[in-house]
Amino acid sequence: MVQIRTTPTISLQLTPMRIPEAVPSAGFSFANQENIDEITGTSLLLQPGEPSELMVQIKNLSQRNLQLELMVEGDFPSEWCWVGGTEGREIRPGGQMDAVLYFQVPSTYFENQAAIIPEKQEQLRLNFTNCRVVAYTDRNSEQEQIKEADFNLYIRPWSAYMDFLPVLYREVDFIGRFMKIFEQAYQPVIDSYGVMWANLDPLTAPRALLPFLAHWVAWPVESVWNLRQQRRLIRRAVEIYRWRGTRKGLRLYLHLYTGLPLDEHIPNEADKHIGITEPFGDSFVIGDAKIGEVVLGGGQAFHFVVRLRPDQINTINEQLVRRIIDQEKPAFCTYELLINNS
Template identity: 25%
Template sequence: MYETTTFFSMNKQSDWQQGTSYNLRVTEEGVRLERTVRYGWQRDIPLQRVAGTSRIVNAALGPGGTLFLLDHAANVWMYDYINAIHESLFPKRHGLFTRYALFAATEDQLIVAERVKNPRITAYSLSNIQSVWELSEWRGEPLCPLALATDGDEDVFVLLPEQTVQEGRHRVLPAGTALVLLEIGPGGRIRHEYRDEALRVEEKSTLPQLCKRFFLHVQREGDLTLLDGDSRRLFAFHRRGGLSRRVDLPFPGLPSGLGVDKRGTLYVSDGRKQATGGTGPDDRQVRVYRSDGTPLDPVSGIQGRVDAMLCGHRQLLYLWNAAEQRLTVLEPTSRIQGSGAGGSPEGVYFTRAFDAVTTETDWHKIQLDADLPDETQLRVYYYASDHREVWLDQGTVLLDTFLHDDTVSLEEKQRRTRTLWHGPIVNPRDALLRARGRYLWLRIEWSGSDRKTPLLKKVRAYYPRTSYLQYLPAVYQQDPQSRDFLERFLSLFGTFFSEMEEAIDHIARCFDTDAATGDLLKWLSTWLGIAVDDRWTEEQTRALLKRAPDLYRKRGTREGLQELVEVFTGEKPILVEFFQYKYLMEKADIRRSMERLYGLDPHRFTVMVKPEAVPDDRSRSLLEKLLAEERPAFTDVQLVVLEPQIHMGSHTYLGINTFLLEPTLLVLDDRSALPYNTVLVDVDHNSRIGLHTRLGMDSKLE
């Protein structure tokens, strides 16, 4: 029936990219609403519980989420809040820096920027708290840090004024003083300088006045972001390059911290002492902005003053409340992005004109291939004309040019074209069009929820109009009203037959393991005599089908079993047979270990896999069933899931599930420690640390 019908199709990423989209993500899979990251409460960390500390005045993030806390007495504590373990890093009354110091951490160093007593930057080794390098001046000027951050790896970034003068007790920055951002590598070597003409102090200021004005965030693999809290101006620099962008943020409060996630989304905390007006609702929130400064919904459920914000480990946000001595941890979750600040999850797409070449073409229908979860909706509007130009308001414009002009807002496009569109057609799968003209435009709207989004995979627009009505006697076409109804009624059967014909035309896809899905994939497995468990994923079934011929040739062999397990887990297992450890049975103590680990049955073998290969009980059960079915006749099999730990006498294998790291400091208490190279042996040189020490016998700790 449709041999004379043609269509325009959009089913590839390159097709969708020719149109214009708003709040939509275009991928090879299709088009869906843009996703974003929203933060929610995970836990509170009360720092009063850290024994031995006085009032905490500052905090920094270290490797693996470890916290470094600076208390009122200038003591630094390393705090693992997950395991409730803390230890002091410096002796009490050390005098190395004051409580006003800035500090940050790399993988193996603690970086301290002193701003009051002999301003300088010092790097301390986390293994023995020895000074690694120190900078006290830059280009002949005293080094006066204003902001400090690290990339979490090895590089340190510090904001400095280019010029300062001493006036009384404080160092002063003259009006117009330029600021520079330095990148410091290992050993205190300056790697790069970041500058911008707008990055300067406009008015004469003292260092204490600037201590809480600038906020710096550095991503391990990304831009450097600096926020000037007074002007609300944000500076982003390319790594080892120049200025990327300069953005003025519409932030209503007093900035107290800055965070940036992997998408470039900005998070700014509010450090005001009280809400505006003092009596109304608290409007102090963690504000969220796109990288261009466009406001998004603030972090929900978090209100009140935030004295500092930490961002780093696993993209968690840590909000510091000094008055309550509490850190609030926020964790990111993926959500559907709204169309604006407070907007609902909606998106809009405008196609470019489909050109049928012939004027007064009767467009037949559209077909959509889409996934529509509950609470989601697709709406299609259409417009057809013999001309590319249309009259909008007070003039004629090229419709394609207007719809795809990036300088025109979505609201203006919708307002000025509201009288053109026909529709909407809601959640269409196959819908007739009442459109005549050479050109056809579509406007498609997505509606979702905060967790669900429609996925539009393919759109087809058919032309010219064809119908089974042309095969009926003329009497059925004489009355316009009945003709219209009968044409729409017969189009249902036309759709059924066209789908049947298309399925027959593409029957070859049914025999392609890459194209087949669902029950069809399991049906293909029966052709090879493979009994696929219903709990197998499609990726596992597809991989098994592709390798089935080769696996049949190796069935019952060591190599064949390893490759079969690799199909299921993605990684080749370790297989241990009796003959491999038979020669160890001569010694009685080793024999007992071998019996416990592998058994003494010569017809038994052990298959060992890493824990990520079987992440849950369901996967383990499936693998055990697979091994039981595929093991050679008259043999027994044991499955061992290796644990990532050292446990002598168990399945611990160096380089496989156990690793030895660099030796570290042995801390005895908050005042005493032994270096890693101290040797305790029973030879000469009693009472000498590093040579010979017997605690409680010839040596004691004071």
């Protein structure tokens, strides 16, 4: 009897781009019944919502051109994988073709409710060990040959807590899944401390916390202010208190309400969007002479003029502006309000 040996025409080599740090073993079979058998071979790590790749290197070992057809088979859902990176279907003698298998598991894989319904009795699978890459050459012809390469898929959640463990424990698959339970329970609390500053800043705090922050600085929360104005006023309330009764304090308050610029770089008060002037003139002034607190000529004492120049017409509530001025000015002062809408 004569045996005819068929020489393989192609070779397959699989290279995973993400390798699991730990794979199931018989030593920890109590964690999952499917982990009883030792699993060997090419292993690819999949994390829900994150893409992963498996490189396929195909070499032509024959002395003729080969027509190649590449397929992926396995017990995983077909929509998880697609083939890319192939350029044409023909491989020259001694040539090589590289293909890429792209994998992506749905981000809600571990939240699959079907796995926790008692009536269905389905178990959420973490390991897929019946996977293979099948390469056909000269399919549907007398020279057809088939080459297979097996690989395993391991679906695991990403856990930052594993970086804090010794290498000995990171090599145990069950430990990684066990630590993920604590990470999901405690990490949201830890993350909240990292952004605690945002809850204490009126500009970024949740709306429900604004009354609490306003109480800290004794600032009244009133419905006449919109949300943006409330945030700005609460944040600078202490500064308003410090400068109350002064031109700087009144201008700051009006700036926070109206949104008009402070124009601190403009030296002339009359040219500012928020101008606060005292109507003293130069008439009857003898040089620089002053007699006590009396200015010789020029206007009414303890009186000032507030002039607002908004860029848009009818955007300022005059009644509310007068309320602000009455609250911030010294009690013995009088004033005049002018709003230029042109």
